[in-house]
Amino acid sequence: MAETVLTNTGLDSFLDGTPERRDPVFTRAAEAVLGLLALRGADRGSGLPEPTPGLVRHLLVEDLPTFVYAAPGELGVYPAVLGALAARFDGGRGEQVVAVVAEAAPDFERAMNDPGNLTWHRWYASLLRTCGTDLADPEDVRRRLAALDGAPLPDGVRRADLMGRTALADVLLAEALTRAYVRDAEAAPAAGPLLTDHAVATGIGQVAAALLDRWTAAGLAEQLAGPYARFAPGPDAFPHLVLADALLDEHLDYYGDPAAPVPPPPAVENPTVPGAVEEDADALAAAVESLAEGAFGPYGGEAPHLLYVIYQRGCSAESVARKAAEYEDWTVDPAVEDLPVPVPAEAPDAYTTPPLAELVRLLGAPELTEADRERLARPARDLAAVVDRLAATGLLHRTGDAFGLTPRGAGVLRYLLRVRGIAAPDSRETAAWAAPTLVAAATGWSASSAARVLGDWLRARGDGADAWSQLLAALGTTHTGTTDAADARGLLAVLDTGTAPAEALRGALRDPAVGEYVHEVLRARGERADHLQVPTSARALYVLDALPGKKGPLESRRAAFDAAAAAWPGGSAALVRAMAEADRHETARVLGPLGITVP
Numbered sequence: 001m002a003e004t005v006l007t008n009t010g011l012d013s014f015l016d017g018t019p020e021r022r023d024p025v026f027t028r029a030a031e032a033v034l035g036l037l038a039l040r041g042a043d044r045g046s047g048l049p050e051p052t053p054g055l056v057r058h059l060l061v062e063d064l065p066t067f068v069y070a071a072p073g074e075l076g077v078y079p080a081v082l083g084a085l086a087a088r089f090d091g092g093r094g095e096q097v098v099a100v101v102a103e104a105a106p107d108f109e110r111a112m113n114d115p116g117n118l119t120w121h122r123w124y125a126s127l128l129r130t131c132g133t134d135l136a137d138p139e140d141v142r143r144r145l146a147a148l149d150g151a152p153l154p155d156g157v158r159r160a161d162l163m164g165r166t167a168l169a170d171v172l173l174a175e176a177l178t179r180a181y182v183r184d185a186e187a188a189p190a191a192g193p194l195l196t197d198h199a200v201a202t203g204i205g206q207v208a209a210a211l212l213d214r215w216t217a218a219g220l221a222e223q224l225a226g227p228y229a230r231f232a233p234g235p236d237a238f239p240h241l242v243l244a245d246a247l248l249d250e251h252l253d254y255y256g257d258p259a260a261p262v263p264p265p266p267a268v269e270n271p272t273v274p275g276a277v278e279e280d281a282d283a284l285a286a287a288v289e290s291l292a293e294g295a296f297g298p299y300g301g302e303a304p305h306l307l308y309v310i311y312q313r314g315c316s317a318e319s320v321a322r323k324a325a326e327y328e329d330w331t332v333d334p335a336v337e338d339l340p341v342p343v344p345a346e347a348p349d350a351y352t353t354p355p356l357a358e359l360v361r362l363l364g365a366p367e368l369t370e371a372d373r374e375r376l377a378r379p380a381r382d383l384a385a386v387v388d389r390l391a392a393t394g395l396l397h398r399t400g401d402a403f404g405l406t407p408r409g410a411g412v413l414r415y416l417l418r419v420r421g422i423a424a425p426d427s428r429e430t431a432a433w434a435a436p437t438l439v440a441a442a443t444g445w446s447a448s449s450a451a452r453v454l455g456d457w458l459r460a461r462g463d464g465a466d467a468w469s470q471l472l473a474a475l476g477t478t479h480t481g482t483t484d485a486a487d488a489r490g491l492l493a494v495l496d497t498g499t500a501p502a503e504a505l506r507g508a509l510r511d512p513a514v515g516e517y518v519h520e521v522l523r524a525r526g527e528r529a530d531h532l533q534v535p536t537s538a539r540a541l542y543v544l545d546a547l548p549g550k551k552g553p554l555e556s557r558r559a560a561f562d563a564a565a566a567a568w569p570g571g572s573a574a575l576v577r578a579m580a581e582a583d584r585h586e587t588a589r590v591l592g593p594l595g596i597t598v599p
Helices: 011-015 024-039 053-067 077-086 092-113 120-130 138-146 159-186 197-201 204-215 220-225 241-255 276-291 297-312 320-327 356-363 370-391 407-418 427-432 435-442 447-460 465-477 485-494 502-507 515-524 536-546 554-566 571-582 584-594
Strands: 396-399 402-405
Touching (some): 024 053, 024 077, 024 159, 024 204, 053 092, 053 159, 053 204, 077 092, 120 138, 120 159, 120 220, 138 220, 159 204, 241 276, 241 297, 276 297, 276 370, 276 407, 297 320, 297 370, 297 402, 320 356, 356 370, 370 396, 370 402, 402 407, 427 447, 435 447, 435 465, 435 485, 447 465, 465 485, 465 502, 485 536, 485 584, 502 515, 515 536, 536 571, 536 584, 554 571, 554 584, 571 584
Antiparallel strands (some): 396 402
């Protein structure tokens, strides 16, 4: 029983004389609330742990959803316990606690019902309760647990999620117990210690297990650590998480934020057999580990990077030669580095570097010679050997110079990314996004990925005028005032505006960012468009975005600006002012190198 582990929590005095003492649900909730408050350092000078607003909020939204199982119909008992506890204290403290309980109650319910907060213990307690198990009877728990072999997981939750949350909960509870013991040893409270020396001598792990049993289901911790350990696998059962961590590092290098989404693959094969994705992920992780052992030349350690960049480019095929050139620090034209690579129907198994003309196209480097091609041959062969080792898992393919993920491989990579909290949506999810959310994400994708996903989004809405209007508005407003605003506007160039309804385009003529763009689309289509409706800011942005940014000699870039300024009412000063008012970041980026001062 938890009360024999956490002593001097004041449970008996709290329940004495109250009708709730005879209610096992209230008593169980009181044990957990008083025990966790005491563990977190609540003052027990009065004999009861004194709740504070900070401790109460932490208890409701963090500790209870981490350690305690409560049936949905019992959730309201925990705020009730806190309210009754607050009433034991005079002054304004009780009123403050009641206010915090009322404010945090919705967050508490969400957190308790959030599948992302489940641990193995909380999940199995919920399953056992559904089966009619008496959660206070360890023998009934054991018997019912035996019948749960092959029990399902919650929707959208992976075994690795439950493992990770359980491991974190174990660490948090062990830390709380250790700190409580040390705190009481350093300054013995008048109410007495929470943990006896005997309890600590048996091990903090056993103390934690006893608490979890009381807070979830009696005897459950022992069963999941012993005869039914296969029901609650630990970190050793997930060797692929090492690869998932490496992919997280890659994502953070690219985006700096796990919440920044990667584009969805065009095709994903998700096996229906339970555990198949994990097995594939283990096989891929083993291949990556074997490559890092040094037998595959200088690129053996680059496997996580290769896997990530293939997924990040929307799973479109990549060129072995182009990647080898990047590794060798050759210059690759940014305009071609994300272009999809055609996959031939067949090719010899042995790798050969593409012909010179194709190499020039892949790298955007017309100055290349046959000697350069020969110089790239060995690095490209070394890289092809790495790709072939990964392809042996069936999750990648290589045909000639082209390589990429198979649909099954895309599903495995998506699993590995999501298991480490990276936003990796599928096409159904992106099709359901609001237009601003989609544009914000697509700004960081390759042009081909953005074109595919934006097109799918429009087709999911029938390519209708309303969908086009929403998307055009988002292109002009997403990232406004940031360094990414120009990239968001630039997405208009990847859209097939030939299918855009004329009424949606005309409706966007007054848009302060993309008005001139849509005017030009209408004009090119030979359709009526009133240029007087286009704001000055949209005209200035159209000129700004058409100027060479960081390409070409400064002289030619300055000449392009001068030509645009000559045609602008008021000349260069008026043009620069209009550009700066519309997008200061892009104006400074483009005009700064030309020696033009931005007001």
